Amino acid sequence: xxxxxxxxxxxxxxxxxxxxxxxxxxxxxxxxxxxxxxxxxxxxxxxxxxxxxxxxxxxxxxxxxxxxxxxxxxxxxxxxxxxxxxxxxxxxxxxxxxxxxxxxxxxxxxxxxxxxxxxxxxxxxxxxxxxxxxxxxxxxxxxxxxxxxxxxxxxxxxxxxxxxxxxxxxxxxxxxxxxxxxxxxxxxxxxxxxxxxxxxxxxxxxxxxxxxxxxxxxxxxxxxxxxxxxxxxxxx
Amino acid sequence: xxxxxxxxxxxxxxxxxxxxxxxxxxxxxxxxxxxxxxxxxxxxxxxxxxxxxxxxxxxxxxxxxxxxxxxxxxxxxxxxxxxxxxxxxxxxxxxxxxxxxxxxxxxxxxxxxxxxxxxxxxxxxxxxxxxxxxxxxxxxxxxxxxxxxxxxxxxxxxxxxxxxxxxxxxxxxxxxxxxxxxxxxxxxxxxxxxxxxxxxxxxxxxxxxxxxxxxxx
Numbered sequence: 213x214x215x216x217x218x219x220x221x222x223x224x225x226x227x228x229x230x231x232x233x234x235x236x237x238x239x240x241x242x243x244x245x246x247x248x249x250x251x252x253x254x255x256x257x258x259x260x261x262x263x264x265x266x267x268x269x270x271x272x273x274x275x276x277x278x279x280x281x282x283x284x285x286x287x288x289x290x291x292x293x294x295x296x297x298x299x300x301x302x303x304x305x306x307x308x309x310x311x312x313x314x315x316x317x318x319x320x321x322x323x324x325x326x327x328x329x330x331x332x333x334x335x336x337x338x339x340x341x342x343x344x345x346x347x348x349x350x351x352x353x354x355x356x357x358x359x360x361x362x363x364x365x366x367x368x369x370x371x372x373x374x375x376x377x378x379x380x381x382x383x384x385x386x387x388x389x390x391x392x393x394x395x396x397x398x399x400x401x402x403x404x405x406x407x408x409x410x411x412x413x414x415x416x417x418x419x420x421x422x423x424x425x426x427x428x429x430x431x432x433x434x435x436x437x438x439x440x441x442x443x444x445x446x447x448x
Numbered sequence: 449x450x451x452x453x454x455x456x457x458x459x460x461x462x463x464x465x466x467x468x469x470x471x472x473x474x475x476x477x478x479x480x481x482x483x484x485x486x487x488x489x490x491x492x493x494x495x496x497x498x499x500x501x502x503x504x505x506x507x508x509x510x511x512x513x514x515x516x517x518x519x520x521x522x523x524x525x526x527x528x529x530x531x532x533x534x535x536x537x538x539x540x541x542x543x544x545x546x547x548x549x550x551x552x553x554x555x556x557x558x559x560x561x562x563x564x565x566x567x568x569x570x571x572x573x574x575x576x577x578x579x580x581x582x583x584x585x586x587x588x589x590x591x592x593x594x595x596x597x598x599x600x601x602x603x604x605x606x607x608x609x610x611x612x613x614x615x616x617x618x619x620x621x622x623x624x625x626x627x628x629x630x631x632x633x634x635x636x637x638x639x640x641x642x643x644x645x646x647x648x649x650x651x652x653x654x655x656x657x658x659x660x661x662x663x664x665x
Contacts, residue, residue, distance in 0.1 A: 272537075273484060274540065275540050279532070280551060282487045286553045286557070290479075291482070291483050299472075329565070340567070355456075357456030372467065372514065377462065377510065378462045380456065381455040381459070384600065384653050403650040404639075405652055406653045407654045410655055411568075411615060
């Protein structure tokens with residue numbers, strides 16, 4: 213099953229492939245060498261990519277489809293998965309359950325992979341989960357200094373700032389300064405534990421349950437839990 | 449490798465810029481890049497994909513957006529893995545007479561594939577060298593290939609807090625030299641051990657480190 217090919221786009225994009233970066237290891241995709249390139253150096257902010265990226269990506273997809281290597285409907289389903297099936301609402305349900313059910317909290321702290329799977333959240337980038345719990349005296353925050361490791365099944369794909377150089381570089385050396393940029397000021401006597409996700413272990417922060425929520429059920433509690441609270445760059 | 453990707457502890461890389469109500473993908477092409485990365489055979493070796501991004505020369509790495517890096521490494525991995533030829537990538541057309549494949553992933557297979565439990569833990573016959581409570585030091589090594597031992601932990605004294613069993617070893621797997629599973633530990637490093645007296649005496653950094661990265665202290 214091959215998707216209809218937009219020949220106009222394909223032709224332009226093919227030109228972009230051949231025109232770029234003569235002499236590079238692969239003659240491709242060197243965005244900075246393309247004549248139509250209008251990269252405004254938004255860099256990791258992701259809001260203003262080069263105008264030709266769409267064409268280059270379309271050209272690669274067309275080639276892979278023509279060779280029978282990918283099914284465009286499968287790509288649609290993958291995009292749908294990340295846009296709609298995973299995200300911080302999943303993690304919020306895990307946290308709300310841990311707040312509501314002491315036995316579940318214990319299981320989550322002992323074997324997070326299994327405890328999270330109980331709620332149906334399993335899969336890529338969640339094979340080995342560890343949950344770390346904030347308390348009045350301990351604050352946890354998660355980073356991946358080497359790339360962008362993040363627990364997809366419970367939090368979805370990471371925000372741009374999490375993948376960006378400023379956060380990756382400073383979270384380990386200056387966690388209090390970084391937290392300050394997020395508007396979080398911790399007393400000196402609170403211990404900060406930074407978790408650098410260097411392996412396939414993925415970390416989920418269990419934020420402190422806000423005061424005055426004793427009467428709330430799990431669903432209402434889950435609504436209080438934010439993505440940044442589960443990364444550790446926010447308190448609830 | 450001592451590349452710019454290994455940025456833990458650097459200064460001067462700018463302010464953290466957050467975006468309220470950020471979308472999953474900022475442009476449809478970003479979603480296609482993510483999806484193609486997941487759907488093509490290159491994904492079978494996640495370490496090699498990571499290393500391919502590390503190999504982007506530093507000045508370009510720092511100037512590219514996240515999915516520009518993914519796109520470039522995807523294209524390069526497709527050629528290295530023999531899925532595409534360099535000339536196919538250059539021309540955008542299948543080589544004449546090239547065989548037509550069958551996609552490894554169809555739409556109906558996507559949810560099962562993305563929600564399969566999976567594991568990077570492997571059975572090994574060797575006992576772990578360390579146990580929780582052991583004092584260890586990050587080895588002063590500078591591999592030129594892929595490694596998950598950040599520079600800021602090398603030569604630093606820490607304490608094993610957890611053993612995770614043996615996991616696929618990126619330093620081998622990233623280079624298509626096999627999984628070579630090694631014992632994996634979470635090691636706690638006091639912030640003052642890493643960053644000196646200016647750091648809080650209470651704070652610490654926990655890093656997942658494979659046994660070959662560590663020596664007994």
